[in-house]
Amino acid sequence: MIRLLYFSTAAYSVTKETVAEIVEQATAANSVHNITGALAYNGRNFCQLLEGEETAVRRLVANI
Numbered sequence: 001m002i003r004l005l006y007f008s009t010a011a012y013s014v015t016k017e018t019v020a021e022i023v024e025q026a027t028a029a030n031s032v033h034n035i036t037g038a039l040a041y042n043g044r045n046f047c048q049l050l051e052g053e054e055t056a057v058r059r060l061v062a063n064i
């Protein structure tokens with residue numbers, strides 16, 4: 001089990017609607033892999049906390 005926190009800068013094409021879609025998709029997909037966490041967005045940057053089994057979390061972060 002690991003807890004991973006990262007910050008990233010959004011691409012200019014990201015809108016509030018994009019973020020809402022990410023959250024909806026991520027909530028469903030993460031629960032399948034027993035991953036929990038939180039995603040914050042300030043209009044420019046993301047901060048995401050992910051917790052779960054190490055292999056699953058590292059696979060997800062590589063995908064993101």
Ligand SMILES: Cc1cc2nc3c(=O)[nH]c(=O)nc-3n(C[C@H](O)[C@H](O)[C@H](O)COP(=O)(O)O)c2cc1C
Pocket residue numbers: 022025026027029030039046048060063064
């Ligand atoms: C900032 C950010 C955070 C994301 N967080 C998650 C997440 O927690 N879980 C998830 O399944 N997808 C997340 N995604 C979406 C993934 O990048 C990816 O689109 C999604 O996992 C679908 O991948 P697939 O097409 O290979 O199934 C995030 C995307 C961004 C930009």
